[in-house]
Amino acid sequence: MEVSSNSAPLYSKTIFLDSNYIIFLSLFIELCIEIKEDPAIPSILESKTLAAHGLKRKMLEIDRLKDGKKLFGYLVTEARKGSEIISSRFCELEFLNLLLERRADKNLLTAGVPFRLRSKKHVLLYLNSLEPTDYTEVTHEYEQLKDKLAEYRIGIKILEDTDDYQSQVIETTKIVMGNIWKRNIEGGNNGD
Numbered sequence: 001m002e003v004s005s006n007s008a009p010l011y012s013k014t015i016f017l018d019s020n021y022i023i024f025l026s027l028f029i030e031l032c033i034e035i036k037e038d039p040a041i042p043s044i045l046e047s048k049t050l051a052a053h054g055l056k057r058k059m060l061e062i063d064r065l066k067d068g069k070k071l072f073g074y075l076v077t078e079a080r081k082g083s084e085i086i087s088s089r090f091c092e093l094e095f096l097n098l099l100l101e102r103r104a105d106k107n108l109l110t111a112g113v114p115f116r117l118r119s120k121k122h123v124l125l126y127l128n129s130l131e132p133t134d135y136t137e138v139t140h141e142y143e144q145l146k147d148k149l150a151e152y153r154i155g156i157k158i159l160e161d162t163d164d165y166q167s168q169v170i171e172t173t174k175i176v177m178g179n180i181w182k183r184n185i186e187g188g189n190n191g192d
Contacts, residue, residue, distance in 0.1 A: 012081070012082045012083050012084055013078060013081070013083040013084070014083065014084045014085075014086060015075070015078055015083055015084070015085045015086070016086055016087065016088075017085065017086070017087045017091065017156060018087070018091050019087075019090075019091040019092075019094040019095050019098070021071055022087060022091060022092070022095045022156075023064075023095060023098060024064055024065075024067040024068040024071055025068045025071050025072060025075075025145070025149075026068070026095065026099075026141075026145050027061075027064050027065055027068050028065050028067075028068025028069050028071075028072055029068070029072070029144075029145050029148050029149070030141070030145070031044075031065060032044065032148070033144060033148065035050075035053040035055065037049070037053075039069070039072050039148070039152075040072075040073075040076065040152070044069065045062065045065055045066060045069055072152075075149075075152075075154045076152050076153075076154065079152065079153045079154045079155075080153070084157065085154060085155065085156050085157065086156065086157045086158070086159050087156050087157075087158060087159065088158065088159045088160065089158055089159070089160045089161075092158060095142075096138060096142060099138040099141055099142070100130060100134065100135070100138055103130060103134045103137070103138065104129045104130055104134075105118060107129040107130065107131075107134070108129050111129070113129075
């Protein structure tokens with residue numbers, strides 16, 4: 001990063017969060033909200049902290065929570081530096097779809113639907129398992145995540161909501177296509 005004479009950065013870093021990162025972050029923040037603890041506490045995922053709240057988590061879940069905690073710490077640091085944090089509408093929708101899938105799975109499991117039917121993810125079965133309150137609760141969960149992140153000055157902008165979105169896509173495409181074309185010409189790639 002270039003620095004001007006008064007030590008202020010000339011440009012800020014842009015961090016793109018794909019749906020996996022949003023999911024990991026969400027799992028971590030969801031846990032912090034559930035146990036009413038500050039996500040910035042270093043010992044938040046230690047077994048004694050979880051045990052104090054009557055919780056025990058499986059190793060796979062702990063790994064995802066650690067990924068979310070690490071990402072949270074990184075975003076807090078970068079937000080303080082003025083970095084821009086963005087995602088795309090597709091990633092946002094994929095995240096919301098995951099939240100709905102979790103609700104549908106829970107509803108179907110509670111209703112006694114066998115695993116072989118749940119695992120095939122029949123669309124009508126899933127859609128019929130969701131109640132209007134499920135959509136409301138998922139929306140609330142997403143808003144809670146954004147509100148909790150905002151407490152730490154972390155705002156996730158949606159790329160498509162920017163004023164200059166179309167020209168950004170065109171310029172990025174030119175750069176990517178130019179690099180692909182250049183690589184093919186210089187590398188002698190015959191389309192293999």
